[in-house]
Amino acid sequence: MIAYVRGLLTDLDDDSVIVETNGVGYELICANPYLFQEHIDNEVKIYTYHYVREDLQALYGFKKKEDKALFSKLLNVSGIGPKGALAILASTSVGDFVAAIEQEDEKFLTRFPGVGKKTARQMILDLKGKLTAWIPDEENESSIFYAKDHTSQERNQAVEEALEAMKALGYSERELKTLRPELSKKEHANVDDYVRQGLQLMMKS
Known part of the structure; x- marks a missing residue:
């Protein structure tokens, strides 16, 4: 399992970023690749999830450990694949998603692309009570690139x-x-x- 990639951010497009380390370019599929745009030609550290199935192998990239952990849990929900999990991560924070699961807020969950009432209910059944430890600590420097005390x-x-x-x-x-x-x-x-x-x-x- 590749836990993270640290190296030079060399390129990005609508779906992914390229990080070069030790002469190897890793393509990391991300929820919002353009958030990395200002870091082109700079060193970055991106957490990764190695997705494997019979006909596909892919590396997914995340700024935060919490995002990677939630992505992994979402893949275990029936009806949610990598594309759907990324769409959720692109549209909300881990904290807001966990709150919606704990409050059984189906209206909030069905706002995500491809998530209907049946899938929202399945997410609640599968994830309620299992995500509360991943609510980001506001005092924790969980963001890779940005400090908390913005002017x-x-x-x-x-x-x-x-x-x-x-x-x-x-x-x-x-x-x-x-x-x-x-x-x-x-x-x-x-x-x-x-x-x-x-x-x-x-x-x-």
């Missing part, structure tokens, strides 16, 4: 980077223009959290 300027920059990432995901300038003031009211730890908040707001609109 106002840094928060504004994080919002703009999140909007750029969402633009790369296909959202229009008009949609992002209405989203900017809503995101600016929030105080999140990193760009990833702003993107997740933005996606949640878009799902509600």
Whole structure:
């Protein structure tokens, strides 16, 4: 099992990033690859999950251990594959997802792409009571790239980077223009959290 990859971030596209280490380029499929864009040509450490089945082998990459752990648990839920698990991770935080599972909030869970009531109920049955230990500790430096104590300027920059990432995901300038003031009211730890908040707001609109 490959626990993580540390090396030079050389490239990215809509689905994955490339990290070169010891002359080998590892393709890591990620939920939001463009969140890594500013780290091109810099060293990164990305947690990985090695997915194997008869007709496929793939490495999935994550910024946080909690995201990797949740991805692994989601794969054990009937009806959830790697694509569906990544869509969930791209749209919410581990903490919010765990809260929805514990509160049996089917309405929240069915907002994710490809998740209907049957799958939402299955996730609750399979995961309730098993994820509470993974709620991120706000005092823990679980983010790889961003510090917790952002200044106002840094928060504004994080919002703009999140909007750029969402633009790369296909959202229009008009949609992002209405989203900017809503995101600016929030105080999140990193760009990833702003993107997740933005996606949640878009799902509600």
